[in-house]
Amino acid sequence: MYKLSLQRIVMILAICLLGIFFAVPNFVKDPKTTLPSWWQPVNLGLDLQGGSSLLLEVDMKTALKDRMQTLEDSARAALKDARIRYQSISSDEDGVKVKIESTNSRAKAMVPLRKMDDGLKVTDNGNDVLVVNYDEPALNEIKRKLIDQSIEIVRKRIDEYGTNEPIIQSQGEGRILVQLPGVQNPEEVKVLLGKTAKMTFHLVDSSTTVAEAKRGKLKSSSRIIRGIEGEQYVIVRKPAVGGETLTDAGVSFQEGAPAVSFKFNNLGAKKFGEVTKNNIGEQLAIVLDDEVISAPTIQSAITGGSGVITGNYTSESAQELALLLRSGALPAPLNILEERTVGAGLGADSIEAGIFASVIGFIGVVVFLVLAYGLFGLFTTITVFLNLFLMLGALSLIGATLTLPGIAGIILTIGMAVDANVLIFERMREEVKGGRSIKDAIESGFSIAWGTIIDSNLTTLIAAAVLFYFGSGPVRGFAVTLSIGIATSMFTSVTVTRLIIAAWFNRYKPKTLPI
């Protein structure tokens, strides 16, 4: 007799029930509040639920320039310590260039220059110039760290801004993808991400004035910098205290006007205390993103580890600056490469259109199958319907994101699922025609068609894998949907169909195939 082991039947039914179980939240109203977190509907992509997506690029060039600037400062110090005379020193994003005319000194300078940092290499470019830069692995490490830090800061800022379930992930070389469900106008977020918010404290160089400095009376350790109101200052290049030692910032009121208050960690507090103690009467410039936002004169040693920035702040702009200082500085500026916003209305319309098209398509397929295959067509209908549930269940379980093309992928899977059944049924027909008994024909229908089904589905899976690898956003969602659909459709069209036909065969003992 045509038999399946009990174990097998139980397993098949268990998988089906499990699939349906995980698909259920998709039909529940307001599942977020009523259902546990492990039992949730499928995530909707931004194209379906509405929201904003930003593709950011870490500005490596500027970041490397900064890095090399720091290296240039260390090079000055290192050469001074080693008592090596140099003619000039400069830097750009490719490295630090030190001009030393004496061949002897040039050779002597190699070692201290290389020892400034790990992964440095020093080359003589032949024109009396030594070029200091990072070797390939060190440079990659620096870039990787830059991206990681940037993502960290972006995440902090977005979290502080307070949007619902943001997704922040790195994408490709130096890119960061930010997805903000529900955000309809990302202007505020863009403002937040558009600032590096690098804050440092520098002593104002009182040995010269701006006018004198412009005429050339400027120490190499100082530089001219613009202030927020267009004025200019001469400040010491090396920060007295770095912004990385800030731990907190908030809005406070000074004489009724909004101001930004900040706190240092222990190290910063100690440094800040020393600097203020040793430089009473001097000006301390607070520099934000290469602009002096205020330069108060130090009245007394500040040892409490906190301070206040006053200026022309409104409560909004004070709030914004406090947020930026709290979340930390971006190691490099971010450029917005791509911005996509879908309104909630369009998303809802897309879902509606997708569901309508699916239902019509499904009904059409059912009618056609029953007309073409009669009873077996009805069996197929059951399995295709079951497949829809299993797909939805699997997508919900793994927390996949359903996009508009993904809905199309589901519809397409209906076609794929039916194909497996068609292959099986056609084979059965042939076997009967070849003189086999019904039972044998059913058996070989399944077993012979299996190879073909595997081949044809695996090739589609290859296409889906390539899509996943190269695609992004909605396309990736589509690839996931398609792959899951291939897997579940093989299960329903082969395994479940077989179970149904076996049950039918055992119950009715048919003499002919109804196809």
Place this chain on the structure above:
Amino acid sequence: MTMLKFITKDTNINFMKARYFTYILSSIMVILSIASIYLKSFNFGIDFSGGVLMEIKSEQPINIEDIRSKLSVVKLDELNLQTIGTEGKELMIRAQADNANDEAQRKAVAEIREILGNNYEYRRVETVGPQVGDELKMAGTIASILAILAIAIYIWVRFEWQFAIGALLGLFHDTIIVVGLLSFFRFDFSLTTIAAILTLVGYSVNDKVVTYDRIRENLKKYRKMPQEELINKSINDIFSRTILTGVTTLIAVIPLYLWGGDALESFSFTILSGLIIGTYSSIYVSATILNLFDLRAVHHQEEDNYFGTIG
């Protein structure tokens, strides 16, 4: 019992006889497609061309000329306005920014929002920088070619190299013609279009593999049958399956094209045309072309089912 018996009836059509005619037909279609791609290029969406895309909706029907004059102050190249939907209440604003950088694009969007104000629902706002567009174009092309090659390698491993060549020819045939149609009818060519092309590649190869499976089986079964007759018989053997599956998938996809909404129009057109062309090429390109080779010479003894049987 079944009502569409005519479909599942055994056929005995001489497919091989028509092959010279279809080779010419296919060649012409491929040449026309390449010509269209070369001459008319594509109606690239902003995914690829970079630029600004906005979709707005109003309570009342939108007067395009009115909007056009309002927006004339915005500095953008090639401002393109087009109503979408049936009621004329939705408008698509597209601006190609040839020289504009990311910053200029975003400024333009902010200006448009300011000019149009809050009387409109902003259903979609997208800006894509020119640099990203070029990268996506590259990635899309590589993805499509890589997918076809990966599939060909799979077929080579599972069948023989002759089959891989047949499948490769068929897949390039399908892709070029569908892409040609997209170019000729000026369908929006976007990232989802690439997804649709790869899907049709998946579907089309599915069809070809089924045919090849049968040819391989028959090669073993009918050792004396002339090759041309054998290929023809194989195509006929599975012809009812080809039609049934094709029609079912068509029935599933047609509603998507008709009612799936604007965003899926070019996607479903690609799949729809790909279905038809893929089915055609499975028979008339990938199967018939096998007759150029002596399949028996290379077909040594093989296991039938690498993956075993179920049971």
